[in-house]
Amino acid sequence: MGSGSEATCLTIPEHVLTSSGRRMQRLGFxxxxxxLVTPEVTKRAILQAIELGYRHFDxxxxxxxxxxxxxxxxxxxxxxLIKSRDELFIxxxxxxxxxxxxxxxxxIHRSLQNLKLEYLDLYLIHWPLSLERGLYExxxxxxxxxxxxxxxxxxxxxxxxxxxxxxxxxxSNFSCKKLAxxxxxxxxxxxxxxxxxxxxxxxxxxxVIGYSPLGASGTLWGSNQVLENEVLxxxxxxxxxxxxxxCLRWAMEEGVGVIVKSFNGERMxxxxxxxxxxxxxEESKRxxxxxxxxxxxxxxxxxxxxxFKTVEEFWDGEV
Ligand code: A2P
Numbered sequence: 470m471g472s473g474s475e476a477t478c479l480t481i482p483e484h485v486l487t488s489s490g491r492r493m494q495r496l497g498f499x500x501x502x503x504x505l506v507t508p509e510v511t512k513r514a515i516l517q518a519i520e521l522g523y524r525h526f527d528x529x530x531x532x533x534x535x536x537x538x539x540x541x542x543x544x545x546x547x548x549x550l551i552k553s554r555d556e557l558f559i560x561x562x563x564x565x566x567x568x569x570x571x572x573x574x575x576x577i578h579r580s581l582q583n584l585k586l587e588y589l590d591l592y593l594i595h596w597p598l599s600l601e602r603g604l605y606e607x608x609x610x611x612x613x614x615x616x617x618x619x620x621x622x623x624x625x626x627x628x629x630x631x632x633x634x635x636x637x638x639x640x641s642n643f644s645c646k647k648l649a650x651x652x653x654x655x656x657x658x659x660x661x662x663x664x665x666x667x668x669x670x671x672x673x674x675x676x677v678i679g680y681s682p683l684g685a686s687g688t689l690w691g692s693n694q695v696l697e698n699e700v701l702x703x704x705x706x707x708x709x710x711x712x713x714x715x716c717l718r719w720a721m722e723e724g725v726g727v728i729v730k731s732f733n734g735e736r737m738x739x740x741x742x743x744x745x746x747x748x749x750x751e752e753s754k755r756x757x758x759x760x761x762x763x764x765x766x767x768x769x770x771x772x773x774x775x776x777f778k779t780v781e782e783f784w785d786g787e788v
Pocket of ligand 1: 732
């Protein structure tokens with residue numbers, strides 16, 4: 470692939486969501502930046518990503534990236550990079566302080582307005598808990614956490630899909646137990662869970678999409694354990710690839726979806742250059758054997774006096 474901003478000719482593998490028939494690139498582009506950046510920086514990064522061939526974009530109300538994503542989509546259409554919004558797959562998420570049955574519809578309308586779109590491709594419940602109404606800080610106040618009324622929230626999510634405001638609905642950060650609670654009464658089952666519960670999700674026709682495949686280095690909740698891993702470095706050196714490329718290729722070969730965030734032109738290009746080579750069986754086995762650990766996002770919601778007293782409790786023991 471050449472340099473600069475030329476479009477990639479590599480084909481990103483797609484998954485067709487059964488609930489909507491919509492095609493979704495399995496390598497998606499994350500728009501949450503930490504430390505925070507200006508909307509203009511976000512918009513430019515997204516525009517560059519569209520130019521490079523990314524078509525699946527992951528945003529959320531709480532990231533503050535819905536408006537810049539909407540602006541970038543408008544600009545991409547005027548520049549002729551895409552013909553219409555229909556060529557993109559757009560995911561947004563319901564934040565915890567909006568996770569009440571009566572707030573879901575007004576909240577998706579707000580996201581659509583921010584994005585200047587008529588519909589989302591996928592709308593996710595961001596976390597399996599509610600927060601006091603009106604709280605939009607990312608540094609969560611633990612005393613503001615309340616258990617979510619899954620029935621009223623999920624029923625309102627189903628209404629969003631019925632009304633055509635989103636093509637599919639799903640969840641994020643749900644344990645098997647919490648997913649099972651939803652499946653017990655859902656008329657429309659979740660299409661996606663942005664978390665690892667592979668067997669359970671496969672058995673229920675739910676696609677798993679992993680976030681932070683590179684370990685979210687540089688953020689409050691991530692670490693450099695992935696990018697600095699010696700086994701991954703060794704495999705990368707042998708193959709003349711980067712550790713990030715090894716991680717993303719491994720995820721693609723596992724058949725899951727992945728959201729990777731880079732606002733750096735060279736790295737966003739590099740993250741796409743994973744489709745014309747593969748890992749050997751031995752390399753895949755070495756990666757499978759690496760010790761796993763969960764990034765610390767769940768700790769944001771844990772307090773000894775609160776709704777979730779330990780990280781284990783938050784993840785229903787599935788740590
Ligand atoms: P940057 O935006 O400066 O490229 P994750 O997707 O796991 O949450 O990781 C995101 C972090 O990893 C960001 O800080 C991003 O920084 C960095 N990153 C993204 N792609 C690469 C890459 N190919 N090599 C090294 N770091 C990367």
